[in-house]
Amino acid sequence: MKDTKxxxxxxxxxxxxxAKAAAPKTAAKPAPKSQAAKTAAKDKAKAPALKVxxxxxxxxxxxxxxxxxxxxKAAAPKAAVPELKKGDYFKFGSYYQENSxxxxxxxxxxxxxxxSKALLISRYGLDCRQYHHAEVSMTWENCDLRKWxxxxxxxxxxxxxxxxxxxxxxxxNDSNAKYxxxxxxxxxxxxxxxxxxxxxxxxxxxAARKCVPTPYAVGKGAWQSSENFINGRACCGWWxxxxxNSQLDASIVYSGGALNQHGYYVRTDDRAVxxxxxxxx
Numbered sequence: 001m002k003d004t005k006x007x008x009x010x011x012x013x014x015x016x017x018x019a020k021a022a023a024p025k026t027a028a029k030p031a032p033k034s035q036a037a038k039t040a041a042k043d044k045a046k047a048p049a050l051k052v053x054x055x056x057x058x059x060x061x062x063x064x065x066x067x068x069x070x071x072x073k074a075a076a077p078k079a080a081v082p083e084l085k086k087g088d089y090f091k092f093g094s095y096y097q098e099n100s101x102x103x104x105x106x107x108x109x110x111x112x113x114x115x116s117k118a119l120l121i122s123r124y125g126l127d128c129r130q131y132h133h134a135e136v137s138m139t140w141e142n143c144d145l146r147k148w149x150x151x152x153x154x155x156x157x158x159x160x161x162x163x164x165x166x167x168x169x170x171x172x173n174d175s176n177a178k179y180x181x182x183x184x185x186x187x188x189x190x191x192x193x194x195x196x197x198x199x200x201x202x203x204x205x206x207a208a209r210k211c212v213p214t215p216y217a218v219g220k221g222a223w224q225s226s227e228n229f230i231n232g233r234a235c236c237g238w239w240x241x242x243x244x245n246s247q248l249d250a251s252i253v254y255s256g257g258a259l260n261q262h263g264y265y266v267r268t269d270d271r272a273v274x275x276x277x278x279x280x281x
Contacts, residue, residue: 084110084113084118084281085110085113086110086111086112086113087109087110088109088110089107089108089109089110089123090107090108090109090110090118090120091105091106091107091108092105092106092108092120092158092162092279093105093106093157093158093159093162094106094157095126095127095153095156095157095216096214096216097124097126097214097215097216098214098215098216099215099216099219100216100219103156106122106126106157107122107123107124108120108121108122108123109121109122109123111202111203111276112202116280116281117167117278117279117280117281118278118279118281119202119276119277119278120276120277120278120279121194121274121275121276122274122275122276123211124211124212124213124214124217124274125211125212125213125214125217125222125236125238125272125273125274126214126216126217126272126273126274126275127153127216127217127220127222127272127273128213128217128218128220128221128222128269128270128271128272128273129144129145129148129220129239129269129271129273130144130145130266130267130268130269130271131143131144131145131239131250131264131266131267131268131271132144132145132266132267133267134266134267135248135265135266135267136248136266137246137247137248138243138247138248138250138266139173139182139183139184139185139243139247140171140173140183140184140187140192140193140241140242140243141173141184141185141187142184143250143266145193145239145241145273146187146189146192146193146241149189149191149192149193149273149275150189150190150191153191153275154166154190154191157275163190165279165280165281166190166191166277166278166279166280167190167277167278167279167280168188168189168190169188169189169190169192169277169278170186170187170188171186171187171188171189171192171195171241172186173185173186173187173195173241173242174195174196174197174242175243176196176242176243176244176245176251176261177196177197177261178245178261179244179245179246179261179262181243181244181245181246181247181249182243182247183242183243184243190277191275191276191277192241192275192276192277193239193240193241193273193274193275193276194240194241194274194276195240195241195242196240196242196251196259196261197242198276199240199253199259200259203257205257206256206257206258207257208257209253209257209258209259210228210230210235210255210256210257211230211235211236211238211253211272211274212230212233212234212235212236213236213272217236217272217273221269221270222236222270222271222272223236223237223255223270223271223272224236224255225237225255225256227255227256228255228256228257234255235255235256235257236255236271236272237252237253237254237255237260237264237271237272238252238253238271238272238273238274239251239252239271239272239273239274240252240253240259243263244260244261244262244263244264245261245262245263248265248266249262249263249264249265249266250263250264250266251263252264252271
């Protein structure tokens with residue numbers, strides 16, 4: 001109860017006589033804000049306060065992304081087409097060459113260039129095959145060698161991506177100009193043997209047509225000359241797709257580079273193969 005009485009006594013204590021009542025303090029009016037200051041204040045109130053850490057990082061991140069924006073693909077320069085010319089060598093695909101257990105890159109000789117495409121022929125005799133397995137009248141269209149080049153060889157020598165770069169070529173299979181032997185229907189091939197006319201026009205002379213077989217081709221039975229050499233290595237004969245003096249024969253290139261229009265029997269088993277193809281660079 002003491003606390004209650006004391007409280008009541010305090011309320012009854014009269015004010016001292018003659019004492020002046022303290023005038024209530026009047027709050028000073030703030031100076032009127034300019035219109036610009038009011039606008040700035042409103043904008044500040046609307047803007048969300050940045051939290052330290054995450055919010056600051058979020059605010060900075062878009063700028064970083066913008067700086068790292070990749071170059072527009074349309075504006076990026078395209079890969080340059082290899083500056084190949086006739087007579088150059090070009091590596092493309094791989095095949096058994098030193099042995100039958102390991103493939104190595106195939107070297108191709110550029111025979112002709114047309115825009116972004118090039119006609120290639122293998123630098124070496126890559127394999128040894130018969131033109132056809134039986135001694136029968138034969139054309140390029142139906143021979144075993146054509147089937148092998150566009151089937152087994154194509155799959156073994158080139159990846160799926162590389163195969164897409166090989167153009168489909170429409171071949172005119174001309175008759176033998178000297179003997180008149182029918183050359184057969186036109187064909188569409190990705191890999192082929194040169195014709196007599198192509199082998200004559202695309203090489204400057206016999207020496208340029210000379211060819212050395214790979215050790216793998218020799219192991220498969222490719223014949224080697226005892227008279228014609230390139231850098232000490234024996235040369236071989238190689239198949240052309242044009243028929244010989246009859247349809248039992250196919251034309252070849254001799255080991256010395258001369259053209260043999262008479263040809264060899266289609267079932268001959270010691271001629272090398274130099275595949276040819278058009279590739280999109």
